[in-house]
Amino acid sequence: MLAQAPLDFLPQRLLPWLPQLMRPVLPLLLRLQAGLVGVEADHLERLVAAIGRFQRGEARLLVAFRHPQTSDPFCYSALLWDLLPRSARAQGQPLRTFVHSHFLYDRGIPLWAGSTVAWLFTRLGGSSIQRGKLDLKGLRAARQLMLDGEYPLAAAPEGATNGLSDVLSPLEPGVAQIAFWAVEDLAQAGRTEAVELVPLGIRYHYVEPIGPAADRVLSGLERACGLPVPPPGPAAASAPGVAGAEEAQLAALYPRLAAVADWLLQRLERFYRQAHRALLEGEGPITPENRGERLRHLLEAALAVSETQLGLIAKGSLNDRCRRIEQAGWDCIYRPETRDRQALSAVELGLADRLATDAERALWHMRLVESFVAVSGTHVREKPCADRFGETLQILFSLVHRLTGDGAMLKVPRLGLRRAQISVGEPIDVSARRDAYRAGRQGAVASLTQDLSVALQGLMEP
Known part of the structure; x- marks a missing residue:
């Protein structure tokens, strides 16, 4: 950078x-x-x-x-x-x-x-x-x-x-x-x-039904996470008590969506414990009852990394903290003295670029949080429907591609019109x-x- x-x-x-x-x-x-x-x-x-x-x-x-x-x-x-x-x-x-x-x-x-x-x-x-x-x-x-x-x-x-x-x-x-x-x-x-x-x-x-497209996207996320991918076949015909083929297929896909989300949550918890010495509560199985709390603790830990690297004090809501982190990072990257890079000595330029690189790395943790500040962990379970399922799946897709380095702005797949x-x-x-x-x-x-x-x-x- x-x-x-x-x-x-x-x-x-x-x-x-x-x-x-x-x-x-x-x-x-x-x-x-x-x-x-x-x-x-x-x-x-x-x-x-x-x-x-x-x-x-x-x-x-x-x-x-x-x-x-x-x-x-x-x-x-x-x-x-x-x-x-x-x-x-x-x-x-x-x-x-x-x-x-x-x-x-x-x-x-x-x-x-x-x-x-x-x-x-x-x-x-x-x-x-x-x-x-x-x-x-x-x-x-x-x-x-x-x-x-x-x-x-x-x-x-x-x-x-x-x-x-x-x-x-x-x-x-x-x-x-x-x-x-x-x-x-x-x-x-x-x-x-x-x-x-x-x-x-x-x-x-x-x-239009999103089940087939959601199945394909989920399979890709499962492969990226190293999780088993179920063989293709008729989805969810066995799901009891659900009216309609679309609802039945999404009901069958929900456990896979939850499994991907929980796997990512546990791996990110491990990452922040190991790489950043984060003191995260709860190392046992993730359940529907503790998923939201575990996610909130993870987001707090990720923002704390950005704040520590940028010399900020944690204050306010997650949204407020994201905005302050973003601005502090920009202040390190977009600097008045670099309007004319040719006017700087090689050493000054090298130090300015190092500061910008470190700031960009600090912002990475904030970007990880930014897409999840409104996610509760129970959003789909509380009201199962295609709209909530599709939006949650697209958020997970963006997260996986941010983690794998495939590009934060990679186009999120459309699941249907x-x-x-x-x-x-x-x-x-x-x-x-x-x-x-x-x-x-x-x-x-x-x-x-x-x-x-x-x-x-x-x-x-x-």
Whole structure:
């Protein structure tokens, strides 16, 4: 790993024609890039009304959307560019202009997605933000977009994907803070617009059986772990009390999924005990009752390795710790003095590269944890269904390929075609909370964040 120049803020440079150019090809992108055969939405009248108020100059609008998977941006584009205008016309309330939104995105995305994605995000009206630090440029840009942006602003309050449609990660307070800043900025400017916060939920559902594909992926994971691979044959015809061939096949595959997960958990426990002297409780068999606790202890131990190597003190939730570790690692890799590598002596350059290499190694442990912060260990058993089974299997696939060095960003296999379901929540009037914000800013932000969390949790119900 070479030391590199600091990560610059990437401001939005919206090309108004670009979203309209992409709109006709969006269904193809949904199918090819995300494996989606369609996007549906309910309670669209709520968002139609909120967008209408924004376009008439009656309100500023902040959209807080669930972000469980990397395919979410395609779905929200379909919502704005297609579903919403059609719903508005059907309601007899056609919107005045093309529906689009500015959006905030993690500055780290272009590091793994590439320069093309960085160009596309900025030209679609996206503004970058660094999650684990006080990103003043990013926050100022977000504040300005809320005040004067041509379109509403959208942001993901979870901060990162967790891979699970029906598990909400703890929300970060930034979205609520941006909403309150807009209330104050409007008042200071003598403007009368209200500030509204609209929650959006999203779930994914398989529309075709995933059993055969899940069997193949599981067989590959079993081989990678050195576990016995059952011979091919009719799956789960003997599973009693389960209705339907698909349910029966998944019921038969579940013990194999659990066996792979438990084997990985035990091997990683052994790794951290041996390589990093981690004091992990419980060395006996893993059971459904202790699996979640064992997993949590393992994640704590892995983050402790990153924190020790980067000189950090453990504080806050697993998500909070991941963000601080990421930023500390970036501070070692992306350094001001390496803007011009040729200006450094050979020794200075060698030391800078060594620091970056050590930081990248420390970040490896955090990345291991990042995909599992929302995993309970009992997710599939609590509610057996194709959606939960498929998402959990894909998380395990990513873990195995990270451990085997096959590439953290290796494309996760698709198990079958899916359909996305977006749910629009009731708008939250943030302006009505101005007095509470002035009386106690931290408490008001925490209260709004909690109300937003409850709203998003409710939108995740089938």
